[in-house]
Amino acid sequence: MNVEREGLKIGFIGAGGIAARHVGVLSQMNDVAIVGVADADFGRARELAGKLGANAYNSHADLLDRESLDAVYICVPPFAHGDIEVAVIDAGLPFFVEKPVSLDLASAQNIARKVEDHGIVTGVGYHWRYLDTVEEARGLLAGNPAALINGYWLDQTPPPQWWWRQDRSGGQIVEQATHVIDLVRHLVGEVTEVYALGARTAERHDFPGLDIATATAVSLRVASGAVGTLSATCLLGWPHRTGIHLFSDRMAIELSDHEIMVDVGRGRPIRHAEGDPVEREDRDFLDAVCGLPNRIRCRYGEALKTHHVALAIAQSAVSGQPVLIKPVMGIANA
Known part of the structure; x- marks a missing residue:
């Protein structure tokens, strides 16, 4: 997937603390725009989106349906994983997901297979x-x-x-x-x-x-x-x-x-x-989304092994x- 870095459009699913951490990093990148934020708690989505000049949604489905995105960040609690990743993969979008990637092994294995079958660029938040x-x-x-x-x-x-x-x-x-x-x-x-x-x-x-x-x-x-x-x-x-x-x-x-x-x-x-490991992992993910050499240190299949x-x-x-x-x-x- 080759995407121009200028105007790279990002959507966030989940608007909690770890999402805010990534938003803080991405907001310092002049060639990235966060255009939509979705959260089951719409008030929280609206609060974060308001700081960014982005649109707020109360479901990932609405975000994926209404925004033209280049990549998605999935920052939801463990119990919320599964349907979100499948929907993002079906939309053909690269995604960065925070750990842990699921509550059970079968769900994570299913997502990993879909990622592999569709050739999706992925990153997982093992920032250490x-x-x-x-x-x-x-x-x-x-x-x-x-x-x-x-x-x-x-x-x-x-x-x-x-x-x-x-x-x-x-x-x-x-x-x-x-x-x-x-x-x-x-x-x-x-x-x-x-x-x-x-x-x-x-x-x-x-x-x-x-x-x-x-x-x-x-x-x-x-x-x-x-x-x-x-x-x-x-x-x-x-x-x-x-x-x-x-x-x-x-x-x-x-x-x-x-x-x-x-x-x-x-x-x-x-x-x-020295330096910010979250900034480094975000940069590697976004570079890979743009078609540059993939230097992502923890992709979904790798994270699955840790989760196992x-x-x-x-x-x-x-x-x-x-x-x-x-x-x-x-x-x-x-």
């Missing part, structure tokens, strides 16, 4: 892949692969009520810690087996109806032979630690979404990440049994 610190770690590990992994998502409970419900968010591993799972895959290799235990605090008066696990401990095995753990909790009142620690021959790496520490026995030097691992962890936490993760067959990284 665009951190310069992650690229540094990737280079260091290329000749000295990690043998031990410790991942963390130790944080507070987000305010949206849908996040508190297993049938709406998929739980903390699927909705949040999926970023860490994606880093494991990106830096160490494919996860082949997981075993998880979950616990839930009996009652949290500030979060009525919360039924997700409030603490999860995961063991995992990687195809390379590396082993690791992932710990997650939403019981804190502040963001305590998110990231991944990697250990290889005479080297330890600590990565978060804002810094890297590389320890080779001569102190613990810390370097802060997150869902396997959720399954293991319920069953109390290890889960072997078989490759997703017939899906490329479209």
Whole structure:
């Protein structure tokens, strides 16, 4: 698909916080115009659209029907995925979608097949892949692969009520810690087996109806032979630690979404990440939409593999049994 960068017309489906993050980036690009915003909460769509001089809609169907678009951003909660992506694919439009890509594997697999069949350009919001610190770690590990992994998502409970419900968010591993799972895959290799235990605090008066696990401990095995753990909790009142620690021959790496520490026995030097990874992922997506070389680091088929691992962890936490993760067959990284 070849599109002129001047006047690239973008539609947004979903007008929440993560949509606003992308809107803030795209609004700084002189060759991009956000022309429509759709949200089931029409007041929210109208508020965001009003700031942009765009049209507001209360359904994705109306947005797709009434606007002439070059690409779509899908920024909706986990439970809302499925029909939206299918409609966008049927319209022949490239799309960028925020993680997690669904609540179940079958829906995501169906979308991935349709993406591949139609040759649709896609990007998925695993923006940690665009951190310069992650690229540094990737280079260091290329000749000295990690043998031990410790991942963390130790944080507070987000305010949206849908996040508190297993049938709406998929739980903390699927909705949040999926970023860490994606880093494991990106830096160490494919996860082949997981075993998880979950616990839930009996009652949290500030979060009525919360039924997700409030603490999860995961063991995992990687195809390379590396082993690791992932710990997650939403019981804190502040963001305590998110990231991944990697250990290889005479080297330890600590990565978060804002810094890297590389320890080779001569102190613990810390370097802060430079630049905006969301801007980088948006730029790569829009360049690919315009027919320029596709440098997108996480396309839909690639994100599906990360999502598969997150869902396997959720399954293991319920069953109390290890889960072997078989490759997703017939899906490329479209």
